[in-house]
Amino acid sequence: MRYLFVSCYYELKRILRNRLSLLLLLGLPLLLIFLIGNGLQLADAKVRTVVYLADDGPLAASVRSYLEEQERLSVHYADSAAGVEQQMNRQNADYGVMIPAGFSRSVLAGESVQWTFYPGQLSTRNMTAEAVLSGYLDTLKQQLVLSSTALSGQATALPHNEGSTEGVRIATLASNASELGTLSTLQYYSAAYMIMFLFYSSMGTIFRLLQERDQRTLHRLAAMPSPLGAVVAGKALGMLLFAAFQAVIVVLASHYLYGVDWGGDSLRLGVVIVLTIASAVALAVVVASLSKSAKTAETLYTLLVVVMTFVSGGMIADVGLLAAAGPFTINYWSSGSIRMLMSGDAAGAADMLGGLACITGVLLVLAFWRMRKVVSLT
Amino acid sequence: MSLLAFKDVVKKYDMNISVNHLSLSIEEGEIFGLLGPNGAGKSTSIHLLAGLLRPDSGTITLDGFDVVRQPRETKARLGLVPQELAIYESLTAYDNVAFFARLYGLRGRLLKERVTEALEFVGLSQRAKEHPSSYSGGMKRRLNIACAITHRPRVIIMDEPTVGIDPQSRNHILESVRTLNKLGSTIIYTSHYMEEVEAIGTRVGIIDQGRLIACGTKDELVAQSGQKEKLVIEANRIAEEAVAEIQHHPRVEAVHVLDNNRLELYMQEADTYMQDILFILGKHHMGLLSLMRDKPNLERLFLQLTGRKLRD
Numbered sequence: 001m002r003y004l005f006v007s008c009y010y011e012l013k014r015i016l017r018n019r020l021s022l023l024l025l026l027g028l029p030l031l032l033i034f035l036i037g038n039g040l041q042l043a044d045a046k047v048r049t050v051v052y053l054a055d056d057g058p059l060a061a062s063v064r065s066y067l068e069e070q071e072r073l074s075v076h077y078a079d080s081a082a083g084v085e086q087q088m089n090r091q092n093a094d095y096g097v098m099i100p101a102g103f104s105r106s107v108l109a110g111e112s113v114q115w116t117f118y119p120g121q122l123s124t125r126n127m128t129a130e131a132v133l134s135g136y137l138d139t140l141k142q143q144l145v146l147s148s149t150a151l152s153g154q155a156t157a158l159p160h161n162e163g164s165t166e167g168v169r170i171a172t173l174a175s176n177a178s179e180l181g182t183l184s185t186l187q188y189y190s191a192a193y194m195i196m197f198l199f200y201s202s203m204g205t206i207f208r209l210l211q212e213r214d215q216r217t218l219h220r221l222a223a224m225p226s227p228l229g230a231v232v233a234g235k236a237l238g239m240l241l242f243a244a245f246q247a248v249i250v251v252l253a254s255h256y257l258y259g260v261d262w263g264g265d266s267l268r269l270g271v272v273i274v275l276t277i278a279s280a281v282a283l284a285v286v287v288a289s290l291s292k293s294a295k296t297a298e299t300l301y302t303l304l305v306v307v308m309t310f311v312s313g314g315m316i317a318d319v320g321l322l323a324a325a326g327p328f329t330i331n332y333w334s335s336g337s338i339r340m341l342m343s344g345d346a347a348g349a350a351d352m353l354g355g356l357a358c359i360t361g362v363l364l365v366l367a368f369w370r371m372r373k374v375v376s377l378t
Numbered sequence: 379m380s381l382l383a384f385k386d387v388v389k390k391y392d393m394n395i396s397v398n399h400l401s402l403s404i405e406e407g408e409i410f411g412l413l414g415p416n417g418a419g420k421s422t423s424i425h426l427l428a429g430l431l432r433p434d435s436g437t438i439t440l441d442g443f444d445v446v447r448q449p450r451e452t453k454a455r456l457g458l459v460p461q462e463l464a465i466y467e468s469l470t471a472y473d474n475v476a477f478f479a480r481l482y483g484l485r486g487r488l489l490k491e492r493v494t495e496a497l498e499f500v501g502l503s504q505r506a507k508e509h510p511s512s513y514s515g516g517m518k519r520r521l522n523i524a525c526a527i528t529h530r531p532r533v534i535i536m537d538e539p540t541v542g543i544d545p546q547s548r549n550h551i552l553e554s555v556r557t558l559n560k561l562g563s564t565i566i567y568t569s570h571y572m573e574e575v576e577a578i579g580t581r582v583g584i585i586d587q588g589r590l591i592a593c594g595t596k597d598e599l600v601a602q603s604g605q606k607e608k609l610v611i612e613a614n615r616i617a618e619e620a621v622a623e624i625q626h627h628p629r630v631e632a633v634h635v636l637d638n639n640r641l642e643l644y645m646q647e648a649d650t651y652m653q654d655i656l657f658i659l660g661k662h663h664m665g666l667l668s669l670m671r672d673k674p675n676l677e678r679l680f681l682q683l684t685g686r687k688l689r690d
Contacts, residue, residue, distance in 0.1 A: 006480045014468040216462035220525070223428040223458040225450045226481040377430050 003226040007234025008241070011205060015242050021204070025242075029197040029250050033190045034258060046074040047125045047132075050093035050118075052084045053077060057104020066136050072128050084118055094120040095129035190260045191338040192314030194250045195276055195331050199305040201246050202280035203298070205239035209374055210294035219377055232375060240277055247273040263341035268349060272341070275353075275360045276334040282363035283330070289370035308332075330359055379442065381406040381564055382427070382533060387436030389422055389588075396422040397433070398588030404581075406532075409555065409565040411579030413572070413676070415686045419588040420568050421461075424535055427566075428458050441532060454482070457531035457563075461538040463518050465510055465525060471497065472506040475524050482529035489528075496524040500554060516547025523554060527563075534558060535566045540574065552578055572677045582676060586684045596676060603682055605674035606631050606644040609655070613664040616641060620662035627654060639667070648673075 084096040096118030106113035254260040291297035312331035333356035340349035380403035389397040443451040500520035
């Protein structure tokens with residue numbers, strides 16, 4: 001046991017003295033959670049839209065009514081086209097639109113008429129605003145006699161039909177309710193990124209073992225009276241402790257800094273973290289045993305982690321057809337368990353945890369079988 | 379009883395025999411130079427001794443303990459300095475030495491004393507708190523040695539410890555080897571630099587194709603090989619009578635006239651009988667301009683035995 005603790009102590013020392021890697025493993029997940037979580041929440045925020053409604057005809061009221069009902073827009077009115085431009089230039093609005101005088105008359109007369117759009121700097125917000133505004137015009141097209149030559153933004157129509165503008169959606173980095181369930185984007189991505197970074201912190205020691213084998217440090221260790229197994233186990237223990245420390249930092253920092261609610265079940269959360277670390281280590285051992293060099297192993301493993309994170313919805317929630325491959329990844333079960341815990345679904349969490357435990361078990365058996373290859377001295 | 383003994387040791391990799399019925403004994407207090415061309419079985423022999431490999435047959439004993447059956451006892455008596463820099467760049471020099479010392483079982487005050495002593499011994503005590511990444515190649519090599527000596531091993535294996543370093547560091551290491559030997563450690567030293575082995579080795583073993591093909595002190599090996607010393611004499615003229623008289627000298631094997639001024643001869647025990655040759659030259663009024671001696675050495679012996687140069 002003494003050798004195990006000596007080895008563990010020095011492994012921790014090695015990890016903690018590498019400041020860059022420490023910064024990456026502890027700081028980067030928090031930064032990504034902050035940026036992506038908040039970024040998507042920002043995408044969810046209402047688009048500040050400045051409107052100059054010059055028309056005072058019969059459709060003006062329907063336009064006002066339509067715009068004010070849109071949850072994705074925060075509408076305020078300017079008293080001139082110049083006022084719209086001014087608001088846009090001052091960045092007091094995300095998007096601007098000018099509805100010309102005589103809009104109602106032209107539409108009802110079947111003549112062509114054009115709205116003028118003033119896109120802002122954020123493309124996602126432009127898309128949202130254009131989708132909402134086009135929705136109004138499309139509804140007119142569908143329900144009334146249309147002018148086939150009308151450009152986008154031209155229409156002849158009656159007032160919009162309430163409800164017909166639904167379905168506006170941001171396609172990238174989806175954060176709609178169907179993908180996230182009852183979780184906030186911060187919660188969703190906190191779980192995903194913590195899991196991803198647990199994988200990264202768990203790989204270090206295993207690949208360092210390959211380096212040690214190549215540099216013959218492992219030979220030196222094997223030529224000592226201390227059992228090599230205890231020394232290697234000590235190194236793995238050091239890495240496990242660091243990964244656990246990383247998880248604690250991510251959970252606490254995201255909770256206290258960003259208000260992420262990890263659910264109330266700390267014990268099960270701890271079990272998920274431990275199982276994830278164990279499966280990550282086991283996966284690293286298997287990958288290392290199949291690779292000729294530490295560099296190859298590291299590249300392969302990193303790629304695998306990125307793919308698993310993506311397929312399991314850790315980078316974007318809606319991965320389309322790839323979602324079917326999600327259950328074949330460790331991340332799916334780890335992140336899933338945590339999300340269930342976050343949403344208070346104990347039964348669901350237990351199911352996901354069971355799946356994670358099974359995968360971990362299989363991987364550990366494989367890792368024990370392949371470990372000899374990793375520390376082989378010949 | 380020898381401190382270290384290989385008895386009829388065989389080690390095969392698949393169908394290739396790496397160590398072929400190797401028998402060798404090393405006495406306490408020796409600096410044993412182990413020479414051999416690449417792939418001769420040196421490293422395998424060292425790995426077998428260090429307990430990193432198991433022999434297919436035969437026995438290896440160290441201080442009376444069997445390397446296979448009593449690995450803890452033998453490993454505790456052994457210090458291995460691998461050819462590669464088996465140190466951790468992410469730990470300071472002090473921590474590197476302390477880590478390995480702890481794994482040798484040292485603790486507390488003794489640990490601190492021995493680590494400090496080892497770093498002083500290799501001349502790194504002033505830079506003990508620095509990471510090896512800031513060290514020169516020679517300093518890293520010295521740290522590599524410090525990591526193997528804190529437990530004061532009875533046998534230290536040094537596998538090419540001077541590869542790729544500057545002459546100053548090499549001299550420092552060679553001096554360290556002598557000092558370690560004086561302090562009581564038996565040294566097994568492998569090198570691609572024949573002059574190193576000649577300079578420090580008390581005995582030399584030459585291994586080729588897994589077999590020990592020659593073993594002894596340098597003088598013994600040279601004598602066994604039957605090598606003669608070569609003399610190249612340059613004089614103001616070559617007198618035929620002098621050549622004939624030299625040819626008849628009982629210690630001279632052969633004489634060749636190279637040109638009008640130079641004479642090449644092969645002889646035994648040149649140190650003793652050189653004056654006879656000089657006397658003959660003087661007797662026949664040959665004015666000596668220069669004399670070059672090419673003594674028998676291990677390099678020539680190695681070439682003679684293995685058909686290869688050591689660095690091939």
